[in-house]
Amino acid sequence: MNRRTLLKRSLAAGAVGVAASAGLLAPGQVLAAYPNAAFHAKDTAEALNGVVGSGSFEHSDDIKIKAPDIAENGSVVPVTITSGLSGVESISILADANNSPLVASFTMHGSPAFISTRIKMGKTGNVLAVVKSGGKLFASKKEVKVTIGGCGG
Amino acid sequence: MAKSIKVRAKAKQGIVTVKALMNHPMETGLRKDKKTGKMIPAHFIQEVTAKLGDNTVMSAVWGGAISKNPYVSFKCSGAKGDSLTLAWVDNKGNSDSATAKVK
Numbered sequence: 001m002n003r004r005t006l007l008k009r010s011l012a013a014g015a016v017g018v019a020a021s022a023g024l025l026a027p028g029q030v031l032a033a034y035p036n037a038a039f040h041a042k043d044t045a046e047a048l049n050g051v052v053g054s055g056s057f058e059h060s061d062d063i064k065i066k067a068p069d070i071a072e073n074g075s076v077v078p079v080t081i082t083s084g085l086s087g088v089e090s091i092s093i094l095a096d097a098n099n100s101p102l103v104a105s106f107t108m109h110g111s112p113a114f115i116s117t118r119i120k121m122g123k124t125g126n127v128l129a130v131v132k133s134g135g136k137l138f139a140s141k142k143e144v145k146v147t148i149g150g151c152g153g
Numbered sequence: 154m155a156k157s158i159k160v161r162a163k164a165k166q167g168i169v170t171v172k173a174l175m176n177h178p179m180e181t182g183l184r185k186d187k188k189t190g191k192m193i194p195a196h197f198i199q200e201v202t203a204k205l206g207d208n209t210v211m212s213a214v215w216g217g218a219i220s221k222n223p224y225v226s227f228k229c230s231g232a233k234g235d236s237l238t239l240a241w242v243d244n245k246g247n248s249d250s251a252t253a254k255v256k
Binding site for chain 1: 168181199208212214215216219220221223224228229230
């Protein structure tokens with residue numbers, strides 16, 4: 001992480017950072033400041049920049065996304081991401097059709113590149129898995145058709 | 154918010170597979186209450202941390218686009234008998250944690 005993105009991030013996450021430093025987090029946990037701006041970013045590049053420090057990535061076939069082709073209920077879309085890349089530092093999940101594309105970002109701490117969770121999708125779009133490995137970003141995507149959106153009322 | 158987490162960890166050939174379910178409304182802050190027409194305030198888990206013993210094995214930042222009552226599964230290296238602790242913190246400052254023995 002270079003100095004500029006660090007500054008940007010610390011400013012953006014100011015409010016949450018205050019909450020964190022006020023002792024609301026469980027003791028003994030070392031957590032990075034919550035990237036609030038990244039979760040409110042409207043496009044994928046901006047969101048990625050906020051959470052992993054760069055908005056550009058290369059396509060990789062070594063990242064596998066397991067998600068349904070058609071999701072009947074957009075509020076529960078099971079997604080499993082595995083990667084054969086070595087030295088995976090983080091895995092980020094984005095849904096590009098959502099209002100704010102960033103869904104979650106997992107830091108792996110040397111654990112195997114495997115994450116499975118359930119996400120919300122507002123409408124049909126791509127699920128994007130972005131893997132950080134050796135300081136570079138690699139991504140793969142899969143289209144999921146949503147018949148009932150998960151973000152509406 | 155006691156006992157909001159169910160966590161299981163199973164070891165196989167040095168790799169521990171962790172599966173966890175958390176009880177949480179995960180409101181994005183973008184939905185309207187149908188009766189009152191008012192926006193439902195955002196309330197979602199922001200940070201999740203997993204530790205095996207004293208080592209952090211997985212940490213995550215989440216947005217409101219993780220489904221209600223989140224499920225998460227991941228792998229880490231470890232062995233039978235280790236203790237795995239999973240903790241979350243939400244945007245209102247609530248937090249909870251649970252510990253499971255690796256089976």
